[in-house]
Amino acid sequence: MSVQWYPGHMNKARREIEQVMTQVDVVIEVLDARIPDSSQNPMLTTLRAGVPVLRLLNKKDLADKARLALWLEHWQGNDTILAHPFSTQDKADVAKISQWVSQLVPHRGTAEKPIRAMIAGIPNVGKSSLMNALLGRRVAKVGDEPAVTKAQQKLKVTNGFVLLDTPGILWPKIENPDASYRLAVTGAVRDTAIDYEDVALVGLRFFIKDYQDALVTRYKLKDLSSDPFEVLKVIGSKRGALRAGGKIDMHKAAEVFLNDVRTGAIGPYVMETPEMIAHEELLVEEAKAKKEAEKQARLAAAVPQRQQEKNREYRNQQAQQQDAKAGDKTE
Template sequence: MSSTTIQWFPGHMHKARKEIEEAIPKVDVIIEVLDARIPFSSENPLIASLRGDKPVIKVLNKRDLADPEMTELWIAHLEKEHNVKAMAITTENQNEVHKILELCRKLVPNREEMGKNIRTMIMGIPNVGKSTIINTLAGRSVAITGNQPAVTRQQQRINLQNGIVLSDTPGILWPKVENPHSGFRLAATGAVKDTAMDYIDVAFFTVEYLKDAYPSLLQKRYELEDELPESEIELMEAIGRKRGCLRSGGKVDLHKASEILINELRNGTLGQITMERPEMITQELIDVALDNERKAADKAKNKEERRKRYLRNKR
């Protein structure tokens, strides 16, 4: 799977981007909901380009599914950015969710002092739990929730009746995922519809990471007593055999085994897992930049060769 195989930017998302761009100047605080398991990959680069100097609260939701130590590292990493505060929550704990509003008040105290509402905008990629957070803050069902990406399709303004007005936005993705690893992580955690991904490709990517980062969790969950196999295909076959994912002739049904792995990652059955670390992302971004430079050089070289062939043929 490459970053171009997913329909990242359907029409309603393009419309949402334009609406958000127009609304941001009237907002005091931006709340961006991230998936605590993939804080970088679930962070929308469009927000960084649109927010200007607005204060941003990065809410790492689903902290109960993520590795607690990694979550602390990510909070410290995110807060290195100017005017950014980060916090980790789970929507299972309503008190944690309401702390978002406390932080909003701290970031723009002058609004309340002037007797004005704090105007906030909440954003987040699909299926990150944004609608559940909104309903908790509002104390009533005002946003559609669902376990599928892209449920919210249009903006709405919600007066929380406590001095804060919240603008909800559709879960927008971005035109192109520059880091191909992020595409796999978004697919693994359910940010894109399953029809847009190949379960086997995503499972191979996931299990390769897990065998290095969380080998004991794999061994425990799938009762793999011996040392984990070196290759991802051998490891997926071992998981498939343990789960009875067999076809006629005793061959492992890799698609069925892949579905089991991905679903158990998503629902936390595998354990508390974070799919990326700050230092890993730093290296990946360097690799992406080098790859883009190489592609640009190859493109320029091919263009020059075509020009020379054209000139030779004209003589």
């Protein structure tokens, strides 16, 4: 799946982050607990350049706790990364944020030297909800669609804690196609940019492999096919996604399934593990290396062809000059 999601306002957001990063003491990166790696922004990792980061694995109530624990263990031992499961609906979690950022920036936190934190994250991951929860009032627009936050804001949480909000940004190109699909399954990509059936089939393939019981329970399945297309047809028939003549409306069936996945109706899940991501990254690097090798081979093959063309041009020029000389002698 090819996702185009780098409009002008996101390019502008990148420049804004570059400008304010020198003033930031800590980055609060809001991640989707269901896709802890795919919801990270590699561009942000580059831009923060060593600035400590508090990773809030938001929507923890929708995530498989056992798999989430693998990610917490994976990040342990990194002095610049502090990660916690999180929910903007949990007041206890919200109350702990000041404590967590203080752990990362112990030398600041007074009225004279407040902790300057920047909230960042991909669209539709819960940044605006976090701001509203932290400040105890509605200061940021909350929407179900990505990229509703578009203007930078600076807000005081306490005398010793200041927030800088930045628009949600996505990197220009997602090199891992599997990550693209996971972002689409969980709703980080605008629905206008995806093919519902295509994304639903990817999601079903994952649930058939890793969370069979969730599918069987949610849709009351007697037999679970290994073919995601067949499972989607069954979901459509059970949920009234029918056209005239009893034909399954696959688009409607996909909408039903993806809505269940995104709202948590299908049950808690995490779509990736550190081990899986490491394997995918290796495959991506191998694919890039292969592509580069093919490019260099084409360039190398083109050199003799260009030289042969130059030789032909040279011979033609020589022949023309000889013909011209022969004509002069005849005259």
